[in-house]
Amino acid sequence: MDFLVFQYPMITVQACLDGILLGVLFALIAYGMALQWGVMNIINIAQGDLVILGGYIAYFMYLYGIHPAWGVIVAPIIMYFVGIAIYKLVINKVVDRDLFISILATFGISILFMQLMNFAFGADVVLANSGYGTTMLFDNNVVLPNSKIFSAFISILFAVCLVIYMKKSKLGRAIRATAQNARAAKILGVDTEKVYAATFGINAALCGVAGALISITFTIHPYMGLPYTIRSFMIVIVAGLGNLPGVAMSGMGLGVFEEFADYILGTEFRIGSVFLLLVLILVYRRFKLSRKREYLK
Amino acid sequence: MNKNNLILYIGILIFGLAAPYIFPAFKVQLSILCILIVLAITWNIQGGEMGYNTFGNILFYGLGMYLCASVQVGMFFPLAEWTESGGEKTFVHTPAQFFQGMAAGLVVAAIVPTIVAGLIGYAILGLRGHYFAICTLGLGVAAGEISGGIEIIGAGQGFTTPPFPNVGSLEARGEFFYFLSFLVLVLTFIAVKAIYTTRFKLILNAIRDNEDKAEAMGIETMKYKIIGWMISAFFCGLAGGIMGGLVGYIDSTDVAFDGREMGVFMVLMAILGGKGTLWGPVIGATVFHIFKEGFWTFFLGWQYVALGVLIVVIVIYFPEGIMGWLREKYPEKFGEVVDEADRKAQVEIK
Numbered sequence: 001m002d003f004l005v006f007q008y009p010m011i012t013v014q015a016c017l018d019g020i021l022l023g024v025l026f027a028l029i030a031y032g033m034a035l036q037w038g039v040m041n042i043i044n045i046a047q048g049d050l051v052i053l054g055g056y057i058a059y060f061m062y063l064y065g066i067h068p069a070w071g072v073i074v075a076p077i078i079m080y081f082v083g084i085a086i087y088k089l090v091i092n093k094v095v096d097r098d099l100f101i102s103i104l105a106t107f108g109i110s111i112l113f114m115q116l117m118n119f120a121f122g123a124d125v126v127l128a129n130s131g132y133g134t135t136m137l138f139d140n141n142v143v144l145p146n147s148k149i150f151s152a153f154i155s156i157l158f159a160v161c162l163v164i165y166m167k168k169s170k171l172g173r174a175i176r177a178t179a180q181n182a183r184a185a186k187i188l189g190v191d192t193e194k195v196y197a198a199t200f201g202i203n204a205a206l207c208g209v210a211g212a213l214i215s216i217t218f219t220i221h222p223y224m225g226l227p228y229t230i231r232s233f234m235i236v237i238v239a240g241l242g243n244l245p246g247v248a249m250s251g252m253g254l255g256v257f258e259e260f261a262d263y264i265l266g267t268e269f270r271i272g273s274v275f276l277l278l279v280l281i282l283v284y285r286r287f288k289l290s291r292k293r294e295y296l297k
Numbered sequence: 298m299n300k301n302n303l304i305l306y307i308g309i310l311i312f313g314l315a316a317p318y319i320f321p322a323f324k325v326q327l328s329i330l331c332i333l334i335v336l337a338i339t340w341n342i343q344g345g346e347m348g349y350n351t352f353g354n355i356l357f358y359g360l361g362m363y364l365c366a367s368v369q370v371g372m373f374f375p376l377a378e379w380t381e382s383g384g385e386k387t388f389v390h391t392p393a394q395f396f397q398g399m400a401a402g403l404v405v406a407a408i409v410p411t412i413v414a415g416l417i418g419y420a421i422l423g424l425r426g427h428y429f430a431i432c433t434l435g436l437g438v439a440a441g442e443i444s445g446g447i448e449i450i451g452a453g454q455g456f457t458t459p460p461f462p463n464v465g466s467l468e469a470r471g472e473f474f475y476f477l478s479f480l481v482l483v484l485t486f487i488a489v490k491a492i493y494t495t496r497f498k499l500i501l502n503a504i505r506d507n508e509d510k511a512e513a514m515g516i517e518t519m520k521y522k523i524i525g526w527m528i529s530a531f532f533c534g535l536a537g538g539i540m541g542g543l544v545g546y547i548d549s550t551d552v553a554f555d556g557r558e559m560g561v562f563m564v565l566m567a568i569l570g571g572k573g574t575l576w577g578p579v580i581g582a583t584v585f586h587i588f589k590e591g592f593w594t595f596f597l598g599w600q601y602v603a604l605g606v607l608i609v610v611i612v613i614y615f616p617e618g619i620m621g622w623l624r625e626k627y628p629e630k631f632g633e634v635v636d637e638a639d640r641k642a643q644v645e646i647k
Contacts, residue, residue: 094613
């Protein structure tokens with residue numbers, strides 16, 4: 001077999017750089033998922049659909065002649081209120097129930113969003129052209145679109161801002177207290193209902209930022225949500241809850257893995273390889289944990 | 298009580314046998330209903346009795362569908378040329394070939410998924426709770442994406458199953474598939490009912506209630522979990538094989554490994570009817586199918602939006618299902634002893 005990757009070393013460099021820039025975006029989405037998982041103990045299957053919705057906001061700004069990069073500011077504001085609305089309508093009824101109930105409920109939301117977007121925006125693959133041009137590296141052998149660099153930079157900026165906000169602000173402290181012990185936080189005067197709503201809103205806003213960036217750098221389509229959910233779930237279980245450097249690292253690792261899978265197996269197996277990797281990681285984790293259990297015995 | 302039950306079963310059997318003649322226009326819908334009930338009953342073995350909420354039974358369903366059609370074609374014609382030509386008229390099954398192929402295909406479609414379930418069971422069933430749910434979700438989607446890239450079974454353009462041969466009567470196709478799916482439904486129901494009277498069901502329930510304690514009591518939980526999954530896989534594979542022939546066209550992500558539709562339907566039907574009961578999935582699937590067809594007819598184009606809303610509403614407001622609601626309302630009918638004075642006192646408190 002003559003894989004292009006092994007014959008031209010520059011493609012390896014290209015794939016690594018592409019993967020890292022893509023992985024930063026995945027890490028941003030995964031950070032939102034880790035936040036709501038840690039605070040509310042909910043796994044949101046609709047995460048990816050929120051991302052795609054954010055992408056469509058940026059795409060529509062592009063259609064109306066506004067530069068899509070402004071979507072990075074507009075999308076999170078709109079998505080924050082979308083998140084609050086979803087919380088008030090559905091999530092607050094399942095938040096203290098069995099985890100499977102919340103998985104199914106968010107699965108329902110995911111199907112709903114997917115179809116509404118399909119009706120509203122059509123089933124075409126679209127992208128918002130930012131017109132940023134490209135950067136050539138290593139004697140023009142490696143091509144990096146500036147939009148990817150821009151998106152990675154903005155993701156890191158948002159992640160850093162959020163971390164500082166969680167550390168310093170009053171709401172951030174309340175969120176962290178609720179994550180540690182919801183009951184104790186309630187006794188000490190934290191309005192946990194408000195904290196949950198804010199957490200879900202912040203998560204949706206993060207998805208909005210990521211979606212706007214994805215619509216600039218890659219393409220969006222109403223049915224592309226589920227892979228983003230699976231990717232962020234995978235990143236969170238590899239890194240663990242509340243381990244921020246881990247989230248960043250495993251996000252980049254996943255990005256690089258995907259780029260190589262794309263080159264080696266072919267583009268038609270890209271999404272399949274992501275889902276298969278999830279299964280393999282979970283199985284590996286299960287055998288590791290069962291060894292630990294035997295050790296404890 | 299026992300005699301009443303017998304009359305009920307015989308009544309349902311007679312109704313099932315007569316149904317295609319009473320409603321001749323709905324033969325295909327009735328066949329799909331039988332398949333849906335089979336899927337709901339088999340999902341209930343995991344989700345209801347064992348407490349393992351799987352989205353992955355769709356894997357066996359899709360596998361059975363592809364295997365049955367591949368065997369049916371591959372026994373008589375070159376498979377690669379068949380899929381390349383899109384099932385054109387150059388290859389025509391004679392009636393004998395069609396039925397022989399279908400029979401062999403269904404045997405393979407039942408056995409191979411069972412083996413697959415046994416092989417992956419040890420790795421997958423060791424996961425707990427939501428990790429299991431997400432892992433099986435990933436498994437189903439991965440199978441769809443990967444089978445969409447394999448050339449010999451049609452890749453992205455789909456696989457046309459052999460058309461039903463001309464045996465003289467126009468009604469033959471509908472009747473054949475209806476009775477086949479009804480037979481599978483009856484077999485599934487009898488098998489599951491037989492299982493539910495044995496110690497096996499008690500072990501599954503023990504796993505659901507507290508797996509670590511069940512293990513501490515000396516039950517080899519893993520063995521029983523795998524056997525339970527293999528039983529589900531057997532009947533899911535059969536159901537998939539029949540459905541492939543009934544639909545006449547197999548697409549990797551829209552028909553076979555359709556995690557967004559069929560994979561969620563089976564969960565939803567079992568929850569709507571009531572998890573962990575024998576009759577719950579049957580009732581749930583019937584109600585769901587009638588509702589679904591109504592939606593599909595009246596809200597054409599909006600059906601998936603309605604489906605999303607339906608999932609959210611069922612999950613939030615009816616997590617116990619129809620059987621759970623009946624049980625709360627008429628506990629005597631379910632063999633629970635109720636103290637009359639106690640019940641009256643409860644009403645007064647309210």
